Amino acid sequence: MSSRRVALEALTEWDNTSSYAGDILADLASHYKLTGPDRALAVEILYGTIRNLFLIDEIIDQLRRGKIKSETQNLLRIGLFQIFLSGIADHAAVNETVNLARKHERGLVNAILRNALRRRDEFEAAIPTWPLEDRFSHPGFLIERWEMQYGKEAATALCEWNNQPPSNYARINTLAADKEALNRVRSATEPSLVGPDYPDFFLFEGAPNHEWLDAGLVYVQDPSTSLACRLLDPKPGERILDACGAPGGKAAYLAALSGDPGSITVADSSEKRLERTRGNLERLGAGSATLRKIDWTDEKPEPSELEPFDAILLDVPCSNSGVIRRRVDVRWRLQEGDFERQAELQEKLLDSVTRFLKPGGRIIYSTCSIDQEENERVIERSGLTVEGTVNSLPWRDGHDGAFAARLRA
Numbered sequence: 001m002s003s004r005r006v007a008l009e010a011l012t013e014w015d016n017t018s019s020y021a022g023d024i025l026a027d028l029a030s031h032y033k034l035t036g037p038d039r040a041l042a043v044e045i046l047y048g049t050i051r052n053l054f055l056i057d058e059i060i061d062q063l064r065r066g067k068i069k070s071e072t073q074n075l076l077r078i079g080l081f082q083i084f085l086s087g088i089a090d091h092a093a094v095n096e097t098v099n100l101a102r103k104h105e106r107g108l109v110n111a112i113l114r115n116a117l118r119r120r121d122e123f124e125a126a127i128p129t130w131p132l133e134d135r136f137s138h139p140g141f142l143i144e145r146w147e148m149q150y151g152k153e154a155a156t157a158l159c160e161w162n163n164q165p166p167s168n169y170a171r172i173n174t175l176a177a178d179k180e181a182l183n184r185v186r187s188a189t190e191p192s193l194v195g196p197d198y199p200d201f202f203l204f205e206g207a208p209n210h211e212w213l214d215a216g217l218v219y220v221q222d223p224s225t226s227l228a229c230r231l232l233d234p235k236p237g238e239r240i241l242d243a244c245g246a247p248g249g250k251a252a253y254l255a256a257l258s259g260d261p262g263s264i265t266v267a268d269s270s271e272k273r274l275e276r277t278r279g280n281l282e283r284l285g286a287g288s289a290t291l292r293k294i295d296w297t298d299e300k301p302e303p304s305e306l307e308p309f310d311a312i313l314l315d316v317p318c319s320n321s322g323v324i325r326r327r328v329d330v331r332w333r334l335q336e337g338d339f340e341r342q343a344e345l346q347e348k349l350l351d352s353v354t355r356f357l358k359p360g361g362r363i364i365y366s367t368c369s370i371d372q373e374e375n376e377r378v379i380e381r382s383g384l385t386v387e388g389t390v391n392s393l394p395w396r397d398g399h400d401g402a403f404a405a406r407l408r409a
Contacts, residue, residue: 322401
């Protein structure tokens with residue numbers, strides 16, 4: 001099974017179902033035993049096409065008037081992505097895509113793709129003048145929100161950022177027992193350390209080093225996720241709650257910062273997610289942390305059921321608007337009312353966990369959103385004292401978007 005065939009099957013399923021692109025591709029790649037460069041090409045074509053959907057569909061509309069079958073539309077989408085956005089050789093982009101078409105449609109697909117090649121200079125000159133919604137394939141309401149909150153220049157830069165493949169980062173796990181191996185990892189990653197603000201993070205290309213991962217020497221994690229942990233600033237002996245803790249990346253980093261995994265409690269509403277969290281924490285040397293299944297919105301525990309905590313990390317469910325580059329489905333799933341709905345849930349969660357804070361304790365409220373409705377507005381309405389906030393804005397900082405605030409009751 002060719003990479004392009006897998007990408008086409010995945011795009012068709014994604015277009016017709018509510019499944020996530022990554023899950024679809026993982027299942028198909030496993031089924032067809034697609035690995036290495038072939039899998040990488042399938043990922044590039046599928047994710048690149050989804051990221052640029054409005055742009056590609058606008059090109060199709062200008063190349064072909066009239067109705068096109070959905071199967072043909074998806075075939076043209078992956079073909080035009082290769083021609084305009086991938087750097088793949090023209091002959092391969094056209095010929096391999098045409099070969100995927102049914103016999104009676106090959107003539108049509110071939111004609112449209114070759115017409116696109118002839119008119120490529122024309123399109124490339126025109127595209128920069130198109131509205132941002134078409135040019136960068138983002139729903140108009142998202143662009144309007146970003147322009148209102150951050151200005152047009154920043155909104156344009158964010159759209160450009162979101163349309164690029166994400167960079168890959170990992171964190172060196174200082175809790176790892178094998179210090180010699182840890183030093184070798186540090187030496188091997190020294191040239192690509194992210195910077196003084198993120199001393200344990202490094203950039204890597206391609207797939208992560210699975211020997212390092214399996215040995216618990218590193219954990220795949222974006223630097224932006226460390227903002228909340230460093231703002232919490234855990235100390236040895238403090239009782240710390242990671243209230244929405246799966247899959248354990250932030251809890252493991254808190255354990256590394258404090259050097260005291262046994263003082264950390266990790267909660268989540270899903271038993272399945274907690275099992276995954278348990279495996280991650282054990283591999284990362286934080287297996288002595290306590291895991292609790294708690295749904296903070298439903299069967300909320302009574303204060304007598306949990307001893308109060310010195311610090312609580314509340315990493316709430318959110319719109320994921322700060323990680324659109326990394327999660328290709330997000331922009332197509334978000335609706336205008338989602339921000340307000342998420343804020344209502346976030347406020348409930350914040351109110352629920354506050355009951356378990358010691359007098360004088362601190363709460364770190366965090367999201368992977370860049371939207372003020374989910375960030376500043378939530379903490380303003382919380383009634384808690386805001387001691388400080390930090391954020392990561394992708395177009396400014398070169399990492400995923402994130403927000404964190406330190407609060408006191």
